Amino acid sequence: MEYVLIPALVILCIMVLVSLIRGVVAFLKTTKIDLESGEGETATDMQLAQNKAMFARIKYQALAIVVVAIILAVAR
Numbered sequence: 001m002e003y004v005l006i007p008a009l010v011i012l013c014i015m016v017l018v019s020l021i022r023g024v025v026a027f028l029k030t031t032k033i034d035l036e037s038g039e040g041e042t043a044t045d046m047q048l049a050q051n052k053a054m055f056a057r058i059k060y061q062a063l064a065i066v067v068v069a070i071i072l073a074v075a076r
Contacts, residue, residue: 005071011063016057022051 030046 001074002071005067007031007075009064009067009071012067015060016064019053019057023050023057024040026050028054 026046026049030050
């Protein structure tokens, strides 16, 4: 069972990092658009991309916590 859960945990951790990086990149693009336009109004497409990436990060973190809990339960 642990042979399946540990690779699943590693994959989930990688997915957390990828979604975090995508969210930060979307945030930086939004900030760049705000600075260039000078209006302070962000592009809705970038906001949606940022929100989507951050929600994915939260989802993958929750799944990783569940996998860690299962590993700990199995190890006892």
